[in-house]
Amino acid sequence: MxxxxxxxxxxxxxxxxxxxxxxxxxxxxxxxxxxxxxxxxxxxxxxxxxxxxxxxxxxxxxxxxxxxxxxxxxxxxxxxxxxxxxxxxxxxxxxxxxxxxxxxxxxxxxxxxxxxxxxxxxxxxxxxxxxxxxxxxxxxxxxxxxxIDDPVVRRTPEARRLADGGIEGSVIAIDRFGNAITNLVTLGGGAIEVEGRALPLQRVYADVAPGSPLALVGSNGLVEIAVRDGNAAARLGLVRGARVVLRPAPRA
The missing domain is CATH 3.40.50.10790 (S-adenosyl-l-methionine hydroxide adenosyltransferase, N-terminal)
Structure with missing residues (x-):
């Protein structure tokens, strides 16, 4: 090859x-x-x-x-x-x-x-x-x-659990679509709190109406905040480092 x-x-x-x-x-x-x-x-x-x-x-x-x-x-x-x-x-x-x-x-x-x-x-x-x-x-x-045994290594900041059960993270990147990628990982449902909004976790962008904000797990396994057919960073004023909180779904 x-x-x-x-x-x-x-x-x-x-x-x-x-x-x-x-x-x-x-x-x-x-x-x-x-x-x-x-x-x-x-x-x-x-x-x-x-x-x-x-x-x-x-x-x-x-x-x-x-x-x-x-x-x-x-x-x-x-x-x-x-x-x-x-x-x-x-x-x-x-x-x-x-x-x-x-x-x-x-x-x-x-x-x-x-x-x-x-x-x-x-x-x-x-x-x-x-x-x-x-x-x-x-x-x-x-x-x-x-x-060389001491190369420079950068790590993604880790999310932290809050006293009320939420998990606090941050936006680590904005992609070309304006999606805000976070350092949050979840295997279940729940909602993402960001800029005064609570966005229930969806499966795909098409689960909401055009122009509506949503949260979902992206292809890299990280939670991202998006606007269907739009730009979440511009719409919600999101930048790298913006605070986000995951509220896990209650256990049955």
Missing amino acids: RPIVTLLTDFGTADGYVAEMKGVLLTHAPDATLVDVSHEVPAHDVESARLAVARYWRRFPRGTVHLAVVDPGVGSARAALAVESDGRFLVGPDNGVLSPALLAAGAQVVALPLPPRAAPTFHGRDLFAPAAARLATGTPLDALGDP
Whole structure:
């Protein structure tokens, strides 16, 4: 099977930065299949990139190389990483963007040396893309750099149980539809309290009338707040960090 390299960046597609990275990848790994996950991560938003990586990195076949470059600290003293985790490889800056793979059992990580002629403002092209290409063509992880035992790891904040039995959480992301994704998990019914509203948990968006707000469990297993055929973030004034409370359904 041809090697697969995925790309996630905040570069957009207007300026040619992504094309430069692809040129390096295909020069050193000409048989690679390049998959654009997204280049529309909000600029410098490491947390959004981390959450995106968490969604897809294990969905690809073993041996896939994931290149994730959202790197507001480019050129600073932050390390550059290559990771082998659960049969996949990830390459990117040491700022927490690779946390989903770092948290998996058995993950191995090395610090990548900076090539002498690397542009200090474009490690995506001059450092990360060449490393990803080497992994895609079979170079072992330990040949790329020295092991590191203290990479930066970001975690989703944990919800907490309140004295009255509710579970307090927060909005951790807003997707492109305006759905507010929370850190709440539930296997039963109940309601979500947010911005003075109580939204009963539904199964799908179509369970309510167009334009109506609702809460449901999304495809990633987390509770999200939505507006059918609309934008919940705009309608309800929701932003990352907004407080939400799960009121579990009473037990029969």
